[in-house]
Amino acid sequence: MVIIGAGECGVRAAFALRENGYGGPVTLIGTEKHLPYERPPLSKEAMVSEDHPSPRTIAAESLFNEKNIDFIGSSTATSIDRGEKRVALEDGRQIPYERLLFATGAIPRPLPLAAGSKHCTTLRSFEDALAIRARFQPGARIVIVGGGFIGLELAASARKRGASVTVIEAQSRIMMRGVPEEIAKVIDTRHRDEGVTILCDTGIVSFADNAENVAITLSTGNVIVADLAIIGIGATPVTALAEASSLETGNGIVVNDWLQTSDPDVYAAGDCCIFPLAVYGGRRVRLEAWRNAQEQGALAARNMLGAQEPHQAVPWFWSDQYELGLQVAGLSDEGTQTIRRDLGDGAFILFHLAADGRLVAASGIGPGNSVAKDIRLAEMLIARGATPDIAQLAASDVKLKSLLAA
Amino acid sequence: MSNWVEACTSNDIDEEDVMRFDHAGKTFAVYRSPDDEFFATDGLCTHEHIHLADGLVMDEIIECPKHNGRFNYKTGEAKGAPVCINLKTYPVKVEAGKVLIQLG
Numbered sequence: 001m002v003i004i005g006a007g008e009c010g011v012r013a014a015f016a017l018r019e020n021g022y023g024g025p026v027t028l029i030g031t032e033k034h035l036p037y038e039r040p041p042l043s044k045e046a047m048v049s050e051d052h053p054s055p056r057t058i059a060a061e062s063l064f065n066e067k068n069i070d071f072i073g074s075s076t077a078t079s080i081d082r083g084e085k086r087v088a089l090e091d092g093r094q095i096p097y098e099r100l101l102f103a104t105g106a107i108p109r110p111l112p113l114a115a116g117s118k119h120c121t122t123l124r125s126f127e128d129a130l131a132i133r134a135r136f137q138p139g140a141r142i143v144i145v146g147g148g149f150i151g152l153e154l155a156a157s158a159r160k161r162g163a164s165v166t167v168i169e170a171q172s173r174i175m176m177r178g179v180p181e182e183i184a185k186v187i188d189t190r191h192r193d194e195g196v197t198i199l200c201d202t203g204i205v206s207f208a209d210n211a212e213n214v215a216i217t218l219s220t221g222n223v224i225v226a227d228l229a230i231i232g233i234g235a236t237p238v239t240a241l242a243e244a245s246s247l248e249t250g251n252g253i254v255v256n257d258w259l260q261t262s263d264p265d266v267y268a269a270g271d272c273c274i275f276p277l278a279v280y281g282g283r284r285v286r287l288e289a290w291r292n293a294q295e296q297g298a299l300a301a302r303n304m305l306g307a308q309e310p311h312q313a314v315p316w317f318w319s320d321q322y323e324l325g326l327q328v329a330g331l332s333d334e335g336t337q338t339i340r341r342d343l344g345d346g347a348f349i350l351f352h353l354a355a356d357g358r359l360v361a362a363s364g365i366g367p368g369n370s371v372a373k374d375i376r377l378a379e380m381l382i383a384r385g386a387t388p389d390i391a392q393l394a395a396s397d398v399k400l401k402s403l404l405a406a
Numbered sequence: 407m408s409n410w411v412e413a414c415t416s417n418d419i420d421e422e423d424v425m426r427f428d429h430a431g432k433t434f435a436v437y438r439s440p441d442d443e444f445f446a447t448d449g450l451c452t453h454e455h456i457h458l459a460d461g462l463v464m465d466e467i468i469e470c471p472k473h474n475g476r477f478n479y480k481t482g483e484a485k486g487a488p489v490c491i492n493l494k495t496y497p498v499k500v501e502a503g504k505v506l507i508q509l510g
Contacts, residue, residue: 015487019486063490294488298487370460372461372471376462399420
């Protein structure tokens with residue numbers, strides 16, 4: 001078994017192969033030099049920790065040895081011979097496979113206008129995080145292009161370290177994708193209270209490098225100067241090798257509900273794949289989320305061993321900014337009606353219902369992990385296609401768990 | 407070695423739920439099972455030091471509120487990725503409606 005990509009998804013798949021009793025060789029190929037590490041902290045803890053951060057490894061080296069997982073770091077798979085069932089690495093090595101998994105993830109979408117600027121960057125790797133962290137100094141002028149999760153988490157981290165922050169968002173509000181307006185508003189207000197400038201409906205005309213900074217001309221005609229500009233305008237799936245191997249790709253490597261590509265011996269999972277989401281009748285989606293990467297990695301492993309198990313999970317993601325914790329289960333754009341439940345301490349949950357009364361998503365925000373329990377219960381209700389009573393959803397004194405029992 | 411500490415009263419926790427209890431600079435999680443027994447563990451997830459008391463209790467499982475790491479709160483056993491280190495458990499007894507944890 002060979003896995004290309006040593007992020008959360010690939011690592012989970014490697015260990016899941018062992019957990020499911022596979023005794024043959026498992027090879028995990030990653031482009032980075034580090035032992036596989038967790039990416040979520042890169043925009044948060046790694047930016048604000050007092051001590052110099054180190055990568056938070058997903059599993060200790062001893063565990064890779066104990067489970068006999070051959071991790072090959074600093075290495076890129078360059079071609080795949082699907083007829084001979086072999087992966088070629090850039091150093092010339094040929095690795096035979098019985099089944100192959102793409103867990104190549106997604107990389108930051110580049111902004112062509114920023115391509116030539118040496119004061120513009122993106123965040124994906126631990127090295128990116130270190131470079132950005134070094135620039136988050138008191139008084140530094142940080143511009144963040146894109147008001148999505150990564151951009152806003154970085155904005156919060158930069159403020160904690162005393163930098164001044166401007167967020168530029170092309171759309172009419174932040175977090176347009178996946179987060180309802182009522183919740184985005186809470187986060188928007190929180191950032192503004194911290195002194196972050198948020199410019200919505202604002203495009204960028206040009207980046208002009210100076211020696212120590214970059215002048216950014218906005219669609220409004222204004223020019224702002226940044227010591228560092230971070231581009232966070234979304235991610236694109238890493239599909240080049242799959243395309244070169246003549247596998248079906250679109251906005252991601254196309255897989256069926258077993259996470260199998262157009263070649264039955266080749267699978268794809270996590271951020272790089274586009275898959276049918278069973279909970280919404282097979283709507284094809286690509287998710288960029290930590291939990292999805294984990295779950296699909298584990299599922300792909302089971303199916304590589306012949307389980308023939310369809311993907312059924314409900315999407316789930318979170319973001320932490322300042323003391324606020326946001327969690328979303330499901331995709332809120334499936335809903336036509338929204339019901340609000342207040343949990344106290346400013347925390348609340350929005351339940352999104354489809355026209356037929358099914359609960360299809362729930363979005364919550366509050367201090368710390370205050371919405372976690374109820375979002376988890378909502379996720380279970382979504383998974384079973386429940387049509388909960390609207391008055392009970394709204395009533396804070398009715399326990400969600402009681403709806404689950406109904 | 408019989409340092410029993412009062413954590414709460416038995417009415418403070420619903421059945422199949424969990425409560426945070428801080429004592430002497432440490433944090434614990436106290437559970438009431440669906441069959442009305444009480445248990446206690448360390449309060450922080452062994453994966454990323456998140457307070458487990460914000461998580462969901464289902465039967466004998468506590469789920470971390472952040473990454474869904476699962477533990478059996480009766481035994482402390484980690485139930486799979488992302489958690490691989492077991493949770494420390496503590497003896498619990500209920501006396502006159504008070505939930506007591508043995509910490510030493």
